[in-house]
Amino acid sequence: MYLDFYKLKESPFNITSDPDFFFRSRHHLEALSAILYGIKQRKGIILVTGEVGTGKTTLCRAMLKELPVDTVTSLVLNPYFSEAQILKAIIEDFGISAARFSRLDLINTLNMFLIDISSQGKNAVLVIDEAQNLSLRQLEQVRLLSNLETEKIKLLQVVLVGQPELNTKLSLESARQIKQRISVKYHILPLTGEEIGKYIEFRLARANGGAVKFLPETFSLIYNFSKGIPRLINIVCDRALLLGFSKGKHVIDSVMIEKCIKELQ
Ligand SMILES: Nc1ncnc2c1ncn2[C@@H]1O[C@H](COP(=O)(O)OP(=O)(O)OP(=O)(O)O)[C@@H](O)[C@H]1O
Ligand SMILES: [Mg+2]
Structure with a gap:
């Protein structure tokens, strides 16, 4: 390979989503600020869209590194799952385990965890990348999760990240409930x-x-x-x-x- 020839320590133009190579372009920076604002202000659902290859996954990874230390996170990268599987993936990435695996048990486990996190004064964030692949039922599940709240605050902030088809999906009549809950929105341009x-x-x-x-x-x-x-x-x-x-x-x-x-x- 050319690394020695150019005295490079690693390949500069890898196509992985390495946050160490995150370049703060105007749009990426605006997107980053919008997401961090939504999370810190506990805005519920945040939507980030962008064409194929514009840097959504890289942005998510860079964003996770910038969150305040009192924020717990779960990142779901490939949501080709059933509703129960997606709940399981979310729970696992939060670093907890469920005793039982029915949909209701999983939701209860997650709810208890989020209440505990909130009582410690911490915030919780769920990032779903490739969210254009979520089915309408899964989107509805995500909406229900973002509904978990105390009298004063939202327990879980959800960042939905996806290609423009996600907007099309959210514009469907049957997705209007979740669409209405999106309080911060950013479309990444090249x-x-x-x-x-x-x-x-x-x-x-x-x-x-x-x-x-x-x-x-x-x-x-x-x-x-x-x-x-x-x-x-x-x-x-x-x-x-x-x-x-x-x-x-x-x-x-x-x-x-x-x-x-x-x-x-
Ligand atoms: N702001 C950025 N700074 C540095 N590199 C970037 C940036 N945005 C994208 N890249 C690079 O471009 C490539 C594609 O980025 P990424 O995988 O994040 O795009 P994506 O929007 O998630 O694509 P897809 O729609 O296919 O999921 C990666 O190699 C990544 O490192
Ligand atoms: Mg991606």
Whole structure:
């Protein structure tokens, strides 16, 4: 691989959702503030949407690291489950275990846990990623969970994160109850043309990339190809590093980027 050649400590354009590589673009920062506000103010249900590859999962992971220490969290990444299974996954990720596994038992376990957390003055957050895959029944289940409250406060803050289809689903007549409960909403847009260069340099710096440079002339080409979607930026940049390595070059220029883009199309 090219890591030694460029003196990198890890691959700068991995397509995983590593929060250590989280770049605070204008939209990601706004989304982060909106979610943190909703959680801290105990707003109940928070909705975050964005096109494929815009950084929703990365944002969730970065957000979890910024929560106050008195917040307990549960992150459900792949909600292809039945209602009982989803409750079980939520409970397990909170780090508790249930004695019985019927839907009602699970809800009781969760309720008792949340009351206990609240009596300690703590807050509880449930993040469901890929929430566009939730069925209407599961969405209804989520609404019921967010209903758990004392006279004064919501016990559980729910962050629903998903692709734009989630909005379509929430617009259905049968989802109107949960839709009405959404009190904070943010749609993540891709990076702007001006942010591309900063994003690339940020990710290179994070990976210790002193021995490689993308010329500024490459940024507009990368923007035209990716339309600012981080996953696509990563794919083309990773390919460019590989090409540079094979040619023994530490500087990535527009001819190289054009070649990579052609190969990807
Ligand atoms: N703000 C960001 N800072 C750094 N890297 C980012 C950012 N947003 C996205 N990325 C990178 O882009 C890629 C895709 O991000 P991620 O998986 O979070 O997107 P997603 O919106 O969850 O996609 P999907 O809709 O497929 O679930 C990852 O490699 C991630 O590291
Ligand atoms: Mg994702």
